[in-house]
Amino acid sequence: MDFALNGRSFLRELDFTNAEWASYLDLAAELKAANKAGREVKYLEGRRIALVFEKMSTRTRCSFEVAAFDQGAHTTYLDPASSHVGYKESVADTARVLGRMFDAIEFRGNYHSTAEQLAEWSGVPVFNGLTDLWHPTQMLADALTMREHSSKPLSQTSFAYVGDARFNMGRSLLVSGAMLGMDVRIVAPKSLQPPADVVEVARERALQSGGSVTVTDELEGVEGVDFLHTDMWVSMGEPAQAWDERVALLKPYRVDQALMDRAGDAKFMHCLPAVHDSTTEVGKQVLDKYGLEGCEVTPDVFEGERSVVFDQAENRMHTIKAVMVASLGRRP
Numbered sequence: 001m002d003f004a005l006n007g008r009s010f011l012r013e014l015d016f017t018n019a020e021w022a023s024y025l026d027l028a029a030e031l032k033a034a035n036k037a038g039r040e041v042k043y044l045e046g047r048r049i050a051l052v053f054e055k056m057s058t059r060t061r062c063s064f065e066v067a068a069f070d071q072g073a074h075t076t077y078l079d080p081a082s083s084h085v086g087y088k089e090s091v092a093d094t095a096r097v098l099g100r101m102f103d104a105i106e107f108r109g110n111y112h113s114t115a116e117q118l119a120e121w122s123g124v125p126v127f128n129g130l131t132d133l134w135h136p137t138q139m140l141a142d143a144l145t146m147r148e149h150s151s152k153p154l155s156q157t158s159f160a161y162v163g164d165a166r167f168n169m170g171r172s173l174l175v176s177g178a179m180l181g182m183d184v185r186i187v188a189p190k191s192l193q194p195p196a197d198v199v200e201v202a203r204e205r206a207l208q209s210g211g212s213v214t215v216t217d218e219l220e221g222v223e224g225v226d227f228l229h230t231d232m233w234v235s236m237g238e239p240a241q242a243w244d245e246r247v248a249l250l251k252p253y254r255v256d257q258a259l260m261d262r263a264g265d266a267k268f269m270h271c272l273p274a275v276h277d278s279t280t281e282v283g284k285q286v287l288d289k290y291g292l293e294g295c296e297v298t299p300d301v302f303e304g305e306r307s308v309v310f311d312q313a314e315n316r317m318h319t320i321k322a323v324m325v326a327s328l329g330r331r332p
């Protein structure tokens with residue numbers, strides 16, 4: 001175990017060198033193997049971590065809590081309704097209070113700038129559990145899953161992301177894939193593509209790593225990839241009115257069997273939650289209003305044998321453990 005990233009916040013992929021970014025995957029794989037073999041070493045004994053969520057979560061919250069438990073750390077969860085932050089207490093004040101009581105803070109929220117403010121004012125490492133701009137803990141899980149499901153090194157592996165690419169998932173996949181030397185294809189309507197500055201920095205990182213970046217609105221961008229990713233068409237915090245526009249724009253980019261066939265042998269990935277049938281409230285609304293059974297992905301693809309979404313979800317825990325151990329770990 002090397003502690004080269006000790007004391008570091010984890011706010012966005014671009015805060016790390018390509019080599020540092022890849023090192024998280026090796027650490028996560030090591031921690032996962034130790035966990036499965038029942039020989040986990042507790043590097044976080046006695047550490048205290050605040051989990052601040054302005055938005056809902058299943059995987060991210062559970063991953064932080066379970067990983068912390070496995071490693072001997074204590075967590076305190078602040079949910080969107082039960083703390084003062086943002087309502088009558090400023091982010092700076094909350095940060096200074098939490099910094100006195102905790103060794104690190106996880107934050108999921110509406111604005112990336114809040115995560116940066118927390119890091120600035122708290123004096124302790126802050127881990128980004130999703131903001132509008134980036135979802136870096138998800139990226140480690142996605143990359144580890146692709147590494148596990150590919151017979152080739154990541155530097156020879158390709159993936160496409162189809163869907164809303166101007167928000168956290170599209171931006172993060174573009175940058176993370178480029179940093180890992182992957183062949184990255186962002187396939188989205190022009191109005192939902194990542195901003196030019198993000199594409200440019202991803203291209204710079206790909207130049208360093210030997211990866212490549214393609215941004216296109218043509219579906220042929222998915223052809224021949226090893227993995228096909230998508231995400232919900234309307235993200236948390238967006239207004240309900242966004243659905244009409246998003247469905248109209250993204251219907252051609254829906255992951256159905258025809259798109260999977262066009263990709264070739266690709267495995268299907270999704271950060272989850274996914275609207276893949278009409279058994280949920282959102283799924284039912286999508287069926288009633290737009291006549292779609294499943295939204296961004298059809299039920300057959302989601303449940304099909306090329307779907308690796310639950311391996312991906314499990315890897316959230318192992319990779320989030322790596323984020324905490326890298327930053328706060330000490331030898332027992």
Ligand code: CP
Binds near residue numbers: 056138271272
């Ligand atoms: N993928 C993801 O971040 O899931 P949660 O919203 O459930 O945390």
Ligand code: NVA
Binds near residue numbers: 168
């Ligand atoms: N883009 C989605 C990701 C959920 C994990 C959202 O922000 O809601």
